Amino acid sequence: MTGSSxxxxxxxxxxxxxxxxxxxxxxxxxxxxxxxxxxxxYSWGLLFVDDGSRDGTLAALRALAASDPRVRYLSFSRNxxxxxxxxxGLDAADGDAVxxxxxxxxxxxxxxxxxxxxxxxxxxxxxxxxQDTAEVGAFKRATSRLFYRFFNSLSGLDLDPGAADFRLLDxxxxxxxxxxxxxxxxxxxxxxxxxxxxxxxxxxxxxxxSGSSKYTFAKMLRLASDGVLSFSTKPLRLASLAxxxxxxxxxxxxxxxxxxxxxxxxxxxxxxxxxxSVLFLxxxxxxxxxxxxEYLGRVLMESKRRPHYLISERG
Ligand code: UDP
Ligand code: MG
Numbered sequence: 001m002t003g004s005s006x007x008x009x010x011x012x013x014x015x016x017x018x019x020x021x022x023x024x025x026x027x028x029x030x031x032x033x034x035x036x037x038x039x040x041x042y043s044w045g046l047l048f049v050d051d052g053s054r055d056g057t058l059a060a061l062r063a064l065a066a067s068d069p070r071v072r073y074l075s076f077s078r079n080x081x082x083x084x085x086x087x088x089g090l091d092a093a094d095g096d097a098v099x100x101x102x103x104x105x106x107x108x109x110x111x112x113x114x115x116x117x118x119x120x121x122x123x124x125x126x127x128x129x130x131q132d133t134a135e136v137g138a139f140k141r142a143t144s145r146l147f148y149r150f151f152n153s154l155s156g157l158d159l160d161p162g163a164a165d166f167r168l169l170d171x172x173x174x175x176x177x178x179x180x181x182x183x184x185x186x187x188x189x190x191x192x193x194x195x196x197x198x199x200x201x202x203x204x205x206x207x208x209x210s211g212s213s214k215y216t217f218a219k220m221l222r223l224a225s226d227g228v229l230s231f232s233t234k235p236l237r238l239a240s241l242a243x244x245x246x247x248x249x250x251x252x253x254x255x256x257x258x259x260x261x262x263x264x265x266x267x268x269x270x271x272x273x274x275x276x277s278v279l280f281l282x283x284x285x286x287x288x289x290x291x292x293x294e295y296l297g298r299v300l301m302e303s304k305r306r307p308h309y310l311i312s313e314r315g
Contacts, residue, residue: 010096012044015089017082018103022056023210031109046071049089052079065315075313083185084309086165090174099168105209107166115168124170124196128203130162147224155231163188183301186227229294239288246284250277
C-alpha cells in the first residue's frame, strides 16, 4: 500500500469473454500479471465471462478465482455469444478504465502498457486494429475486408478494417455503452458511434494458444448482419431501387416487344424471355420481402426487450 495514501491507485478492469477456453484462461492470467506487475501505479482485476462453455472452462475459472483475489468471473446460463459476453463484462466491470480482450492470447497482453499510456495521455477510447499477417487465415482476411467495406458504405460510419474487440475504454465510455439496450449487439459499431476521443493502435495477431476458433461461419454471418441491419436502413432503399430498375427495364422490354409485333408480324416472341423476366422479378420480390422480414424480425426482438444474457453463477 505504499504511496496509495497520497493518490489512490487507478483501477483497471480487464474483461475476457471465454467460450470453451479451458486451456487458455490460467495462462492469460499469468501473462497479464507479468506485463502489469511493473505498472504499480495501477491495481487491476480480471473479469472472465464464461459464455456457456461446455468444457472445463468454468471449473478452471472457479479454481483461478479461489486462488487469486484479482480474478472474478460470471457464468452464463447458456451460450449467448461473444458480443453479449462483452456487454456483460462491461456492465459488471468496475474500473477507471476497462480493457476487453480475447481469451485465446491472440490479443497480445504485451500491448496493455501501450493502451494504458495512450489513455493516460487523454484518449477515452483506445482501440486496436489488426494488422493482417499469415496468422489470420486467408478466408477470414478476405471476408473481413469485404465486410468492412460493405459496412462502411452502408452505415456511413468509418470502421477500420480489422477493428477488433480488443480495446481500452474510459469509465465514461463504459457508462455510455451500458445505456445501450438494443438487441442485435454490434459493439464495434456502437463504440465508434458513441464518439469521445478515440485513438487506434495497430497490432499483430498472435496464434491461438489452445483450442480452435469459436467463431463459426454462421456466427460470423450473424455478427455481420447484426452490424449492417442495426446501423443502416440503406438496404431497404436498395431493395426499392432494384424494384425501380427492374420495372424500368421491363417497361423498355415491353416497348421492344410491341415494336417487334408491328415490324415483324410473324415472329412470336419466345416464351423464354417471358419466363426469364417473370423469374427475375420474382427473385427481386422475394429478396425485398426477405429484407423487410429481417428488419421486421429485429423490430419484434427489440420490442420484447429481452435481456442480452442470463447469469447463472458469479465468483
Ligand atoms: N467467444 C465467446 N462466445 C462465442 C464465441 C467466442 O465468448 O460464442 C469468445 C472466445 O472464447 C474468445 C473470443 O470470443 O475469447 C474470440 O473468439 P475466437 O478466438 O474463437 O474468434 P477468432 O479469433 O477466431 O475470430
Ligand atoms: Mg481468436
